[in-house]
Amino acid sequence: MLRDNPDAVDVRIYGTNVQRDAPALAACDVGEPEPRYVGDADYAAFALDFCRRHAIDVLVPPRRLAALAGRTGEFADIGTRVMCSPPAAVDVLTSKGRTYEAARAAGVPVPPWRVVSDADQFLTAVEELAADTAGERLCVKPAGEFSAFGFRILDDRPLRLKDLLAAPLPLASVASVAGAMRRAADEGEAVPEFLVMPYLEGPEISVDCLSAPGGAMIAGIARSKQGRYRHLLDDPALVAIARRLVGHFRLAYLSNVQLRHRAGRPVLLEANPRPSAGIFQTAFSGLNLPWAAVRLLLTGDPGTLPVPRLGGRIAVTESVLEVAPGRPATHPEPALLPEPAAVLPEQAVRPDPVHLTPAAATAAAAG
Structure with missing residues (x-):
């Protein structure tokens, strides 16, 4: 989406990953390894050095935000603009418990939850929520930034034959989770905070958001996930929840709000002050959110955005790419995408030129 931008600007993309041959680096013109298991100060020093060596104009960090959000001035001194929300927002949103507290105070619907750190x-x-949720299944997951790692549905029922014949689920008994926490404590291992809450079944809804510094939302695309299919939802109520949350936390540029339904009502699952991994799916709405965010960061103007095409369904498929051992693959030809259901007029999708200098057309994505 950055390469195929509506301003026809030639973009050069740099990427880093802890694995030198990570497939994500195949999409980059230049790929380099980044340090693994280092503190925030060391990671920020690496990122500053990388941007200085490569004369990076825009840094789009999808992780390690806590290491970078408070150092935008240092990056600006070397000519790099960091696409990041304020440090205060990053600090809260990296804790799911504090996210729920702040969201509830802002009037955003949230499920019941408990934060725990021992058996x-x-x-x-578990006892309190089981009593308060009228028999809803519960789940447990790390309260920090662990993506889907650590998520378990709590289930004490005996294994049945139909369970053996069905697709596996991330199940764990209450006793086994408590036992793992107790053993870790006995062995002196630090136990992070976990979140216990109702297991929200049904499709997950992801709202990709573009907002100006200060939290004014410019565009939001809601999509639901069902297997390999994604639905681009035409539901203003979902975008309104995201708008309230983005405004409350003053999120800037690209962010992502995840919702699920509970008793027929959308509630917050989590919020991320960074672009989602699935933001590429919003291309089928006719909007180029990543490029609009780059424009907004560099010029203060996201450009003219067309009215999004909503209500459609897309499928996420796989492709195969050979990656040479020990180094990133060369940039592959872009995959062929299906034609959109409707073609918008040219003037609706191509704003006036952004007048970027050639140096301003480079972008880095730490992926």
Whole structure:
């Protein structure tokens, strides 16, 4: 989406990953390894050096935001603009418990939850939520930034034959989770905070958001996930929830709000002050959110955005790419995408030129 931008600007993309031959680097013109298991100060030093060496104009960090959000001035001194929300927002949103507290105070609907960090707290939370949620299944997951790692549905029922014949689920018994926490504590291992809450079944809804510094939302595309299919939803109520949250946290540029339904009502699942991994799917709406965010960061103007095409369904498929051992693959030819259902007029999708200098057309994505 950055390469095929509506301003026809030639973009050069740099990427880093802890694995030198990570497939994500195949999309980059230049790929380099980045340090693994380092603190925030060391990671920021690496990022500053990388941007200085490569004369990076725009840094789009999808992780390690806590290491970079408070150092935008240092990057600006070397000519790099960092696409990042304020440090205060990053600090809150990296904790799901504090996210729920702040969101509830802002009037955003949230599910009931408990934050626990030992076996006794966990057992108490399960007991309380089981009593308060009228028999809803519960789940547990790390309260910090762990993506989907650590997520378990709590299930004490005995294994049945139909369970063996169905697709596997991330199940764990209450006793086994409590036992893991207790053993870790006994062995002196640090136990991070976990979140216990109802397991929200049904499609996950992801709202990709573009907003100006200060939290004014410019565009939001809601999509639901069902297997390999994604639905581009025409539901203003979902975008309104995201708008309230983005404004409350003053999120800037690209962010992502995830929702699920509980008793027929959308509630917050989590919010991320960074672009989502699935933002490429919004291309089928006719909007180029990544490029609009780059324009907004560099010029203060996202450009003319067309009215999005909503209500359609797309499929996420796989492709195969050979990656040479020990180094990133060369940039592949772009995959052929299906034609959109309707073609918008040229003037609706191509704003006036952004007048970027050649140096301003480079972008880095730490992926």
